[in-house]
Amino acid sequence: MANKYAIAVDYRRCIGCGSCAVSCKMENNVPNEVWYCTVNTLGGDSNDAPAGKYGSNTISYQPLRCQHCDTPSCVEVCPVGATYKDEETGIVMQDTDVCIGCKSCIEACPYMAVGAGVRTYIGDTPEFLVGFPVGSGQAPNHKANTVEKCNLCYSRIANGEVPACVEGCPTYACTFGDLNDPESDISKLLAAREYEQILPDSGTGPNMYFL
Amino acid sequence: MRTSLSRRTFLQGTGVAVASAAFVGTLAACGKDDMQNLETNQGVEEVGDEFFCTCSWSCSFCQYNIYVRDGNVSNMKPKADYPFRTCLKGKSRVTRTYSEARIQYPMKRVEGTERGAGQWERITWEEAGELVGEQWKKTEETYGPLANSIYMGGGGAQGSLHGSSGLIMRMFNATGCTKWDYSFDAATNVGLTRGGLQWFDQSEPADFVNSDYIVLFGGNPIFAQIQMGKFLFDAQDAGAKIIVVDPHFSATAAKADKWVPVSMGNDTALFLGLIKRFIDEGTFAADFVLNNTCAPYLIDAATGLYARGSAFGEGMHVGPPFWVTGQPTEIDAIMVWSESEGKPVPFDTCKDPAWSCPDSTYVTAWDKFKDHVSEWTFDKVTAACDISQEDFDFLYNALQPENKVAHYINFGTGAYENGLHAGYAMTALIAMTGNFGEPGRSVGGFDMMYGNFFGHASSVPSNGKMVSSVTFLAACDILNSGVLAGEPYPVKTLWVSHGGLIGGSVNSNRVKKEFLDKMEMIIVEDNYLTDTARYADILLPACDMYEFEDVVPLGHMKTVRLSEKCIEPMYEAKPDAEIARFMSEYIGVGDIVNEIDNDTWWKGTFDDVAAAVEHGISMATLREQKEMRYVDEDVYVGNVGLKNFISETGRLMFYVDAPAPRTASNYDTSNVEREQMPTYFENKVTGVNSEYAAEYPLTCMSWRNPSRVHMTMFMDTWARQFNPNPRLFINPADGQKYGIEDGAEILASNWLGDCVLVASFNSGVREGCTVYYKGYAESETKRGSMSALTTDYADPYAVNCSFFDNRIKIEPWDGSGASDPAIFTPTIKGAE
The missing domain is CATH 3.40.228.10 (Dimethylsulfoxide Reductase, domain 2)
Structure with missing residues (x-):
């Protein structure tokens, strides 16, 4: 692959506000009840609950989206090729014009167990808060009986822009770039900082990093 | 294209609106009109016309770019090379602008129905003008000008011309009416100012x-x-x-x-x-x-x-x-x-x-x-x-x-x-x-106050009159007694503009019974059918920010920012300054308001302000540059030379x-000695020795909700969907003590009211305390509201809402006393 695009999120800067999720909503004209990006709390047992006893608490937030894996399990199981790995960018794409809504990808993806928003099945005709398409207008069509997910703002990247969730982070917690380029900001960041990934042993080779 | 879409969600991509699905939610105020082009489909080629807009909510006052396609606000991006990136609240403003909670046209409460019952009748602007004008003039003639009153908050709209200090204040000032001073967020500034500290010279x-x-x-x-x-x-x-x-x-x-x-x-x-x-x-x-x-x-x-x-x-x-x-x-x-x-x-x-x-x-x-x-x-x-x-x-x-x-x-x-x-x-x-x-x-x-010096010179009318400020914290007492400071003080009319006194202020049950219920007429001018608007007799539809040009001088940086008009006023709404121009004719001060055109207003905003003149800021240059600095330094440092103690x-x-x-x-201010030097005393309610502590063991304060500013997001928006439920954060030990389970619905109550929230265990909340996210409206809770639990007593020198001085008890909610969702779903006679 020419490129290997990835996002690194700095735990220290992420405040869990959800601006990434809403930026994505707008850019991709995401229907009601569907999120391509959500935010998990790393701490206590529920949203926004810290770990630890009073006075020694800790909390972090972990934006969750498709991990755009190197060897995605979703691609292997898709019977119609709606889910595929883009050769040029390494992005795991979801073509809703081809998807038949069989949910095989949902069952195969190990990240579905981590939180909401990695993949969403849309059963009925999708509904929206406003009556016209918002965002860049370049998002895939939203249809009933399909599975949707983050395409890493493929069209924005093609235009030289960063994904909307990265651009929309008010605390500058996210860094996007090409891991095949050792001079990219993200390559340098990952070389300099300790990081972790979600389910690194799943064998899928995720491309989302957390500093 | 005209549509009759009457539900709050939309189906896209079919070219024809399908309106057969069940009504979702309870917030919708009105049906959609023809302001949205429902023919458009996914696969948009056009970027859209670019505008520079500025949030005037009380947070960071970010400027950003808006893109308009087919007459609709369709996209938003951070402004290039600008450190303030719009958050989920700002991004969600689009869903708010096109929300069905918009008030679309002037309405009056259906005669014979109760306030807040949701029964409305569509009227024309002229009819609204006649009704309000008759009441305003009759009240002034009978009881004097102070018997007409206004309430303004302002955290939701702080532009220069259309905000709460804008042209509408010229109108109210010209009538010499009573202005209920909202009396919140004042104590810190009064304390700092008493000590000579200029908070906003940061x-x-x-x-x-x-x-x-x-x-x-x-x-x-x-x-x-x-x-x-x-x-x-x-x-x-x-x-x-x-x-x-x-x-x-x-x-x-x-x-x-x-x-x-x-x-x-x-x-x-x-x-x-x-x-x-x-x-x-x-x-x-x-x-x-x-x-x-x-x-x-x-x-x-x-x-x-x-x-x-x-x-x-x-x-x-x-x-x-x-x-x-x-x-x-x-x-x-x-x-x-x-x-x-x-x-x-x-x-x-x-x-x-x-x-x-x-x-x-x-x-x-x-x-x-x-x-x-x-x-x-x-x-x-x-x-x-x-x-x-x-x-x-x-x-x-x-x-x-x-x-x-x-x-x-x-x-x-x-x-x-x-x-x-x-x-x-x-x-x-x-x-x-x-x-x-x-x-x-x-x-x-x-650091927002400095921007207020970019003026509202023209809010001072030419007839020499001004509003008379009275603290809102005295409002119930005054309405009950008809007396202020020993003198008769009848008040009969209330006009709420740029504010939500139910929800945004304290002790809402008392405010309803002892303040609102006693008014002969309540006029609410708002973009949305808020808790306060639902209580009105006359509703005047105001525009949302994309529908007018304004200037936002407030912010963390020493700049003035333009907010451009992106779309035409929706429905029959008018920008606030235009409402002032229109309504002033009916309440007898039209000549005074309308002798100031918008160009004159902008001259008053900048021409007499030294910082603006020195830095070449005028409406013409701002329209060109969109944002302008009013200090020389690359990074302003406050109080250099120690010259700014006040x-x-x-x-x-x-x-x-x-x-x-x-x-x-009307508070007792006789204890001057306590005020001369900084002095500690225990708070009446949250103090450990409080008389309320035994019956109401948990203190209760709020956190600013990251997904909304004040009461601005009660309608369905992306931000609200991200954080939909009113939650009460409690220490797990207190949960156990009071038989509460994490995630369960609980009833919080005290001597003032009650509210159903979702329990959210949080070990970072101190034992014996609770915290709630601010800003959920009555329509978002299953029973009561948090503003019904907040106290309205105040320190006599600060005269300030003590928003954090509350105590409650909590218990599992058994489902009793649930609000009737019907009252949040208005019926509009004469609506299309």
Whole structure:
């Protein structure tokens, strides 16, 4: 692959506000009840609950989206090729014009167990808060009986822009770039900082990093 | 294309709206009109026309780019090379603009139905004008002009022309009516101002990187002013340490290098204890204290008043320029004891002022203050605020004068009865260290007031009249008694503009029964069918921000920002200034309002403001440049040269001989002595010895909701979908104690009202305390509302809503007393 695009999120800067999720909503004209990006709390047992006893608490937030894996399990199981790995960018794409809504990808993806928003099945005709398409207008069509997910703002990247969730982070917690380029900001960041990934042993080779 | 889409969600891509699905939710006010082009489909090729818009909500006032396609606000992007990136709230404004909660046309309550029952009749603007005009004029003729009243909040719209200080104030001023002073978020500023601190002369946030420490007492900017997080994290990257003193593990405490947990509402005790430590150990900034504070000022021991030059044959002296206007002042100079001359001399001519006065006729402010704080041993401090010795030592060491400290002050410490004194004591503490006037040394936080100097000159009418301010906290008493300060004060009409007194203020059940119910007519001008709007007799539809041009001078940076008109006014809504132009004709002041056109307004905004003139800011240049700086520095540093203290003598004060209440009220202000120096006293409700503590064991305060500002997001928006449920954060130990399960619906109640929320266990919340996210409307809770639980008593000098001074009990909710969703779903006679 020419490129290997990835996002690194700095735990220290992420405040869990959800601006990434809403930026994505707008850019991709995401229907009601569907999120391509959500935010998990790393701490206590529920949203926004810290770990630890009073006075020694800790909390972090972990934006969750498709991990755009190197060897995605979703691609292997898709019977119609709606889910595929883009050769040029390494992005795991979801073509809703081809998807038949069989949910095989949902069952195969190990990240579905981590939180909401990695993949969403849309059963009925999708509904929206406003009556016209918002965002860049370049998002895939939203249809009933399909599975949707983050395409890493493929069209924005093609235009030289960063994904909307990265651009929309008010605390500058996210860094996007090409891991095949050792001079990219993200390559340098990952070389300099300790990081972790979600389910690194799943064998899928995720491309989302957390500093 | 005209549609009759009558549901709150939309189906796209079919070209034809399908409206057969069941109605979802309960918030919709009205059906959609023809303002949205439903023919458009996915696969848009066009970027759209670009505009520069500015949020005027009370957070960070971000400017951003809007893109309009087919007449619709369709996309939003951060402005290039601009550090403030719009958050989820700003991004969700599009869904708000096109929300079905919009008030689309003027309406009146159907005769014979109750207020709040949701039965409306569509009327024309002219009919609304006639109805309001008749009531306004009749009331003025019968009871006098003060019997008409207005309530304005303002956190939702703070543009220059169309905001709460805009042209509409020219209209209200011209009638000479009563203005209910909203009386919130005032205590901290009154405390700082009493001490001579100019809160809004803060350094720009890019200066944080120069600090050794950034200290926040009760402030939570990570959620209140999300964009400031970038600057705080940048400062941490540069080596600054962030210290947060807070009873709870707030979003900001979670990001701090050091969280100092304390009990709620007792910060004054902490500040006084730290001051005593500085004095006892002689580590205060002595030169600063002697030459830039009231320390050497002589107090007449018999009267407690300052010794002034006039009593010694001195004429008036030139004082510091008045900080608001820059105009010179004359002062009756306060005297100090000259070491060399051995007598009192004016402070501004004395070369060798004494710390102590040998003449027992006088006592220096320093000696008086030292004596005042001497009781604040660590044991007494920790008994009041429960700080550990280790944390107290840490704070003391961090605040040493050699450290460059940025003090980031928001409203947290001021939301209690004793909030004024917390602000005053904080000023005295900062006075010990003199942390001003250099990179990295600053005091600020809610830095928006300066922008208010970019004027509203034309809000002063030509007929010489002005509104008369009366605190809203006295409103129920006045309506009950018909009396203010012993004089008859009948009020019959209420016009609510730019504000939500139900939800946005305190004690909403009482406000309904004892204030709103007693009005002959309630007029609400708003974009949305808010809790307050639902209670109106007459509704006037206002435009949302994309429908008009305005200027936003407020913000963390020293810039003025344009907000461009992107789309035409939707439905029959009018921009607020246009509402003033229209309605003023009906209430008898049309000629006065309309003698000012918009161009004249903008001249008044900029032409008389030195900072604007010096930096070439006019409406013409701003339209060209979109954002303009009004200071010369690349990064503004506040109070360079120590010239910006705003007391009469230009010094910081920890003794004020004749303190004044913030505003007139019906409270007892006789305890002047308590006000002269920063003084700790326990809060009436949250205090551990409170009379309410036994029955209502849990204190209750709010956090700023990261997904909404005040009451702005009650309708269905993306931001609301991200954070949909009103939650009450409680310590798991308290959950267990009161039989509550995490995630369960609970009933919170007290002597004022009740509210159903979702329990959210949070071990960072102090035991015995609860915290709720602010801003959920009555339509979003299954029973009651949080504003029904908030107290409306106030400190007589601060005259301020004590938003955090509450106590509640909690129990599992059995489903009883649920609100009727029907009242939130209006029926509109005459709607299409």
